Amino acid sequence: xRRLAAETAVIGGGAAGTFAALELHRRGVKxxxxxxxxxxxxxxxxxxxxxxxxxxxxxxxxxQARDTAEFLIRMHNHFLIDQHYARAAGEWIEREYYPELExxxxxxxxxxxxxxxxxxxxxxxxxxxxxxxxxxxxMDLRRKQVLKAxxxxxxxxxxxxxxxxxxxxxxxxxxLDLARGEVVAIATRAxxxxxxxxxRFYPRSTATREMSADGIAMAWRAGAELMNLEIQWWHTSxxxxxxxxxxxxxxxxxxxxxxxxARLYNSDGEVFFDQEADAPTAMGPYTLQLKRxxxxxxxxxxxxxxGYYSSFTHIAPNTxxxxxxxxxxxxxxxxxxxxxxxxxxxxxxYRQGGIVVDPARMATRVPGLYVAGGVGGHSNGLIAxxxxxxxxxAETVAGDLPRLKPAALPEDKAAAEEARLQALRRSLxxxxxxxxxxxxxxxxxxxxxxxxxxxxxxxxxxxxxxxRLRDELMPAMGLANVTPRLNYAWxxxxxxxxxxxxxxxxxxxxxxxxxxxxxFYRTDFPETDNxxxxxxxILTPTANGDPNFRTEPYELPFLxxxxxxxxxxxxxx
Amino acid sequence: xxxxxxxxxxxxxxxxxxxxxxxxxxxxxxxxxxxxTARIFCFDPASDAxxxxxxxxxxxTKWMRVLEVLTYVSEELxxxxxxxxxxxxxxxxxxxxxxxxxxxxxxxxxxEPEMTIEPLRNAPVVRDLVIDRTAYERRVxxxxxxxxxxxxxxxxxxxxxxxxxxxxARALDCISCMCCFSACPVVGLGQETSxxxxxxxxxxxxxxxxxxxxxxxxxxxxxxxxxFDCISCYKCEEVCPVSIPIVTGAIEPLKALAxxxxxxxxxxxxVFLKIVQARGRIDPSALVLGVQRLAALRHPLRIFxxxxxxxxxxxxxxxxxxxxxxxxxxxxxxxxxxxxx
Ligand SMILES: Cc1cc2nc3c(=O)[nH]c(=O)nc-3n(C[C@H](O)[C@H](O)[C@H](O)COP(=O)(O)OP(=O)(O)OC[C@H]3O[C@@H](n4cnc5c(N)ncnc54)[C@H](O)[C@@H]3O)c2cc1C
Ligand code: SF4
Ligand code: SF4
Numbered sequence: 001x002r003r004l005a006a007e008t009a010v011i012g013g014g015a016a017g018t019f020a021a022l023e024l025h026r027r028g029v030k031x032x033x034x035x036x037x038x039x040x041x042x043x044x045x046x047x048x049x050x051x052x053x054x055x056x057x058x059x060x061x062x063x064q065a066r067d068t069a070e071f072l073i074r075m076h077n078h079f080l081i082d083q084h085y086a087r088a089a090g091e092w093i094e095r096e097y098y099p100e101l102e103x104x105x106x107x108x109x110x111x112x113x114x115x116x117x118x119x120x121x122x123x124x125x126x127x128x129x130x131x132x133x134x135x136x137x138x139m140d141l142r143r144k145q146v147l148k149a150x151x152x153x154x155x156x157x158x159x160x161x162x163x164x165x166x167x168x169x170x171x172x173x174x175x176l177d178l179a180r181g182e183v184v185a186i187a188t189r190a191x192x193x194x195x196x197x198x199x200r201f202y203p204r205s206t207a208t209r210e211m212s213a214d215g216i217a218m219a220w221r222a223g224a225e226l227m228n229l230e231i232q233w234w235h236t237s238x239x240x241x242x243x244x245x246x247x248x249x250x251x252x253x254x255x256x257x258x259x260x261x262a263r264l265y266n267s268d269g270e271v272f273f274d275q276e277a278d279a280p281t282a283m284g285p286y287t288l289q290l291k292r293x294x295x296x297x298x299x300x301x302x303x304x305x306x307g308y309y310s311s312f313t314h315i316a317p318n319t320x321x322x323x324x325x326x327x328x329x330x331x332x333x334x335x336x337x338x339x340x341x342x343x344x345x346x347x348x349x350y351r352q353g354g355i356v357v358d359p360a361r362m363a364t365r366v367p368g369l370y371v372a373g374g375v376g377g378h379s380n381g382l383i384a385x386x387x388x389x390x391x392x393x394a395e396t397v398a399g400d401l402p403r404l405k406p407a408a409l410p411e412d413k414a415a416a417e418e419a420r421l422q423a424l425r426r427s428l429x430x431x432x433x434x435x436x437x438x439x440x441x442x443x444x445x446x447x448x449x450x451x452x453x454x455x456x457x458x459x460x461x462x463x464x465x466x467x468r469l470r471d472e473l474m475p476a477m478g479l480a481n482v483t484p485r486l487n488y489a490w491x492x493x494x495x496x497x498x499x500x501x502x503x504x505x506x507x508x509x510x511x512x513x514x515x516x517x518x519x520f521y522r523t524d525f526p527e528t529d530n531x532x533x534x535x536x537x538i539l540t541p542t543a544n545g546d547p548n549f550r551t552e553p554y555e556l557p558f559l560x561x562x563x564x565x566x567x568x569x570x571x572x573x
Numbered sequence: 574x575x576x577x578x579x580x581x582x583x584x585x586x587x588x589x590x591x592x593x594x595x596x597x598x599x600x601x602x603x604x605x606x607x608x609x610t611a612r613i614f615c616f617d618p619a620s621d622a623x624x625x626x627x628x629x630x631x632x633x634t635k636w637m638r639v640l641e642v643l644t645y646v647s648e649e650l651x652x653x654x655x656x657x658x659x660x661x662x663x664x665x666x667x668x669x670x671x672x673x674x675x676x677x678x679x680x681x682x683x684x685e686p687e688m689t690i691e692p693l694r695n696a697p698v699v700r701d702l703v704i705d706r707t708a709y710e711r712r713v714x715x716x717x718x719x720x721x722x723x724x725x726x727x728x729x730x731x732x733x734x735x736x737x738x739x740x741x742a743r744a745l746d747c748i749s750c751m752c753c754f755s756a757c758p759v760v761g762l763g764q765e766t767s768x769x770x771x772x773x774x775x776x777x778x779x780x781x782x783x784x785x786x787x788x789x790x791x792x793x794x795x796x797x798x799x800x801f802d803c804i805s806c807y808k809c810e811e812v813c814p815v816s817i818p819i820v821t822g823a824i825e826p827l828k829a830l831a832x833x834x835x836x837x838x839x840x841x842x843x844v845f846l847k848i849v850q851a852r853g854r855i856d857p858s859a860l861v862l863g864v865q866r867l868a869a870l871r872h873p874l875r876i877f878x879x880x881x882x883x884x885x886x887x888x889x890x891x892x893x894x895x896x897x898x899x900x901x902x903x904x905x906x907x908x909x910x911x912x913x914x
């Protein structure tokens with residue numbers, strides 16, 4: 001076991017984690033970044049293709065500023081967001097975020113006259129270099145900023161547990177350094193958890209390879225509360241074939257430099273979603289798109305896993321290729337955006353909920369545990385708000401550190417965690433199964449019973465099945481090769497534990513929310529119920545690991561839904 | 574409206590239509606029910622004396638990519654193959670491997686019926702197909718490829734046109750996949766040169782060609798990048814999965830900057846220019862002599878080999894061979910800048 005110490009451990013190398021580390025560094029605190037992937041090359045952040053123009057930035061009118069805030073609260077979060085947080089984040093993004101990025105060198109795409117290119121319409125967005133690629137440029141910049149600042153990191157190192165002391169406060173982090181095959185113990189009194197929110201619970205998912213709900217599982221075991229886990233988003237226009245292009249989106253967002261966007265067609269060739277006409281204020285009209293698809297599925301004219309199509313054929317090809325990389329899938333397949341359509345399918349996108357935090361401070365109820373970005377339950381972030389979280393978490397940690405006890409690694413807990421990890425690295429028993437097999441079984445059952453259309457009976461079956469996987473399959477799990485070095489199967493085995501635990505919690509949360517909202521739909525409770533369920537669906541850990549449920553209403557200071565109850569498929573968000 | 578260049582253009586796809594190897598043609602070469610045979614490099618330097626190849630047969634699925642073969646092997650066929658990937662969307666740039674000798678992004682490359690899959694070159698293997706990126710990364714960092722402003726930042730949005738950014742725009746597509754780094758024969762020479770390699774130089778070009786950048790990037794290209802060691806063979810461009818014109822769009826502009834800013838040290842370029850001006854075309858032995866001077870004679874065996882292969886012709890060099898239309902070439906020099914200074 002390798003031993004390290006850090007003033008603050010930042011877990012995650014996406015937009016939230018890297019910015020938290022940079023901000024800590026700026027404030028004179030020495031962070032250590034742990035990243036399961038490569039910093040700036042893993043997680044959802046590289047996918048953030050569109051950058052929303054908030055507030056009065058770039059000549060937004062007062063109306064556009066209002067529409068943008070409304071888009072975030074209504075279309076993007078279905079009112080499940082702290083509106084004070086949304087306002088504070090928006091102000092910071094307008095005042096600090098884009099100037100900081102541009103000062104550091106990010107190139108926001110201009111035209112030849114020097115105007116930043118945006119789409120027309122109520123909610124505008126821009127792009128770094130090229131629409132669709134923004135996140136790559138962004139994260140490349142963050143990676144270099146971290147390198148330049150000399151902030152230490154452990155890459156391809158997965159945090160596996162948060163260690164707490166006798167008072168329940170953070171005292172350390174355990175991790176697996178994948179390349180060396182070494183367990184690492186880090187003594188620290190503050191952790192900023194920034195592990196993102198897209199996890200691979202389904203056969204098709206927008207989450208990158210390594211995402212397996214680790215942050216949620218670790219925080220839960222350390223005593224944090226969770227909320228709104230059940231609100232699972234879906235991407236409705238990701239390429240179906242080749243199968244591995246499940247994260248390659250035929251973007252429904254307006255193309256910058258125009259007011260146009262892709263259209264969706266059912267199996268009869270009829271248009272069933274046209275963002276321009278159907279959702280003019282929706283910069284990312286995913287929920288509406290999804291509901292339209294659900295109706296096609298009901299009509300037998302599409303399936304969630306394919307049989308519908310997306311294209312740009314109604315738009316001049318120059319308009320599409322002027323400022324975007326949206327043609328990339330077509331081009332790589334030798335197809336033309338002028339004439340061809342591509343078959344699309346749903347991929348599970350992010351989980352809206354996550355760890356309960358105080359969104360004014362990014363602190364959890366576990367002393368020393370802070371959260372930034374997608375893994376938090378406070379908002380369904382875009383890349384800009386998750387960066388705000390990173391800033392805020394760092395600010396809070398810098399202020400709290402003098403009050404936190406010096407860290408002493410709880411040796412017994414560290415030894416127990418190392419023993420748990422080593423026990424997972426064992427040879428495949430005679431009738432055993434590989435961790436990849438268990439992951440596959442879980443994904444199959446989630447897509448069958450926890451897809452868009454679901455009900456109590458199916459979810460109860462899903463829960464029983466997850467329990468069976470945990471109790472019967474997991475004990476039979478082993479590895480074809482037990483080398484510690486760069487053993488992805490070992491990492492898979494660690495992932496399985498987290499995935500099964502969080503899957504069970506998610507199903508329970510879904511059973512508890514007896515309504516439908518946004519992308520969350522129950523056939524047995526098909527109405528969006530703003531009277532009873534405009535609330536946080538909170539899970540509190542108990543001694544035996546089972547959740548207790550409670551709800552907490554949202555304050556609605558700026559924006560309220562305009563109906564009490566309505567069939568969810570008829571709601572336009 | 575400025576149109577972005579078609580991604581397909583570039584050295585990468587030269588001649589592919591003629592050989593039936595275009596992206597469209599590759600969609601129909603295999604069909605569902607077919608089998609893909611993959612010979613995959615396996616090696617654990619900690620325990621294996623030498624690398625070996627394991628052969629796997631994988632069922633073809635529609636428009637299958639190389640990554641799907643690797644995933645199938647590691648997840649369905651027993652589960653021990655180390656290969657790196659994160660996004661499967663041509664964005665993270667971490668899944669590059671060599672397929673039948675050519676660098677590709679596993680997530681973006683269509684499968685071949687028979688494939689030999691190996692790790693990238695010019696980087697140590699950690700295990701199987703996973704290479705250690707640290708040494709490469711160190712070369713990138715040594716070039717300080719982050720913007721250092723000439724003027725204080727004027728506030729958002731700063732005055733800047735796309736026309737001014739156009740020279741750097743293609744380099745901004747780089748996803749640091751290391752394909753070009755693996756393909757470059759000069760990087761392959763190892764310690765014999767201090768050449769930074771194509772990918773690090775693309776990173777440098779991003780800032781060097783950015784009008785907002787204010788430091789002497791030519792000097793960095795030369796002193797930390799040894800940019801003149803590039804032999805303009807275009808191997809790098811041939812494999813770039815995002816079709817960056819690495820030589821014409823990044824390395825040559827860096828050479829030009831180096832030439833301008835470090836007069837005494839860009840010997841290679843200056844000698845090259847002089848020879849062409851004197852003789853009408855390049856003469857390799859005169860070039861080596863001019864650049865390395867007497868040091869060039871230290872390797873008689875190498876000289877002999879080069880001569881045997883017809884790469885150099887010392888006789889012509891000594892006789893001062895020149896093209897008949899030399900005057901026309903000198904006029905070009907005059908027209909451009911009045912000859913080398
Ligand atoms: C397909 C897609 C398209 C999107 N489009 C847009 C868009 O157009 N505009 C926009 O603003 N936003 C967009 N988003 C959302 C945006 O990308 C996210 O809000 C944001 O990237 C989340 O950042 P994060 O830092 O919280 O998490 P992530 O970027 O997901 O980073 C998580 C990090 O944690 C690491 N990690 C995970 N587990 C562990 C562990 N156990 N130990 C150590 N490290 C760990 C991962 O390796 C990764 O580095 C999109 C997201 C997706 C998936
Ligand atoms: S052109 Fe230059 S950089 Fe590219 S492969 Fe050849 S020598 Fe290397
Ligand atoms: S220049 Fe091209 S091949 Fe080289 S690292 Fe960048 S994207 Fe990869």
